[in-house]
Amino acid sequence: MSAARFRSINAVSGATARRSVRADVSPLRTRVISALVMAPLVLGALYLGGVFTDLLMIAVGAGMAFEWARLTTQGAGSAVGVAALGVGVGILLYALDRPEMAALLLLLTALVAPALIGRGAGLRGRLWLAAGVVYLGAACLGFLFLRARPEVGLLLIGWLIAVVWATDIGAYAAGKSLGGPKLLVRVSPNKTWAGLVGGLASAVLVSVLVAAWQPELAHATRLPGVAGVAVAGALLALVAQAGDLLESALKRRVGAKDASGLIPGHGGLLDRADGLVAASLVLALSITALDATV
Structure with missing residues (x-):
């Protein structure tokens, strides 16, 4: 092979490698930039609480309902709009201290939105949509309930x-x-049993650290000290991974990679909050049940 030919092949190979590296780095850069922009806004709203958290949850709840409805209805416009509006307004009513009206609106939306999909829609798609409205709406209300707990909401x-x-x-x-x-x-083809165990172990470790640093967490959750919080953390980790699998099942059902492209590099709101949705609902219901026994 001539020297000129060898240099030409090397130049082509180098250019291809550089393009491959740029292709790999570009999505990562997008993810990092999106996280740096959104994380301070979200965490700031949660830290401030009150109307800031309310507005955040209205937007996030309506957005997740929009994504869920779009997946389950294959983009049927009226059903998608009603689902998003119903969940958003339901959260608003809860924030305005109208919990009964909020629950009633979520149930009404769960009945009306599936009826708007169209005659060609199957029963399974309608049930997915109805369940999603109640599930997402209740989880968002549960999150607001937790944040509003006197003195310990932020914790x-x-x-x-x-x-x-x-x-x-x-x-x-x-x-x-x-x-x-x-x-x-x-x-979810990428999830492994090792990942499940690793997630549980990480959740337990974080729970131990938080409970040791903030002993009032055990009191707020009526758990027996650091050990009780650690066990609760493991259970919440299982719930979070179940929420992740639920959203994966929904996307797999319709052949979608992401819930939407709303967050550059991250997919949709559901893709980022699927585990938190499930964990919020379970923790809020658990504390509500404990309150009822006091």
């Missing part, structure tokens, strides 16, 4: 978010590094 949602984030990070790290048998191939 509760801080612990909740830390557990969900730790679960996601631990599951990803363990799954990537250890591999092993798949968890539910037909629902």
Whole structure:
């Protein structure tokens, strides 16, 4: 092979490699920029509480309902709009201290929105939409309920978010590094049993650290000290991963990779908040049940 020919091949190979590196780096850069822009806004609203958290949850709840309805109805406009509007207004009513009206509106929306899909829609799609309206709406109300708890609201949602984030990070790290048998191939091909264990371990570790740093967390959740909070963290991690799998099943049903392209580099709101939605609902219901026994 001539020297000129060799240099030409090397130049082409180098250009191809550089394009490949740029293709790999570009999505990561987009994800990082999106996170740097959104995280301060979201965490700031949660920290300030009150109307700031209310407005955030109205927007997020309506957005998630829009994505869920678009997936379940294959984009049927009127049903999607009604689902998003019903959930958003329901959260607004709760924020205005009208919980009964909020619950009634969510139930009404769950009945009306599926009826607007059209005659060609199957029963399964209608049930998915109705369930999604109630599930997402109730989870958002539960999150507001937790944040509004006197004196401990910020601690509760801080612990909740830390557990969900730790679960996601631990599951990803363990799954990537250890591999092993798949968890539910037909629902989410990338998830492994090692990832499940890694997520649980991370959630327990974070719960122990938070409970040791803030002893009032055990009192706020009526759990027996650090050990009780650790067990609760593990259970919430299981719930969060179940929420993740639920959204994966929904996307797999319609052949979608992401719930939407709303957040550059991250997909949709559901893609980012699926585990937090499930964990928020379960924690809020648990504390409500404990309150009823006092």
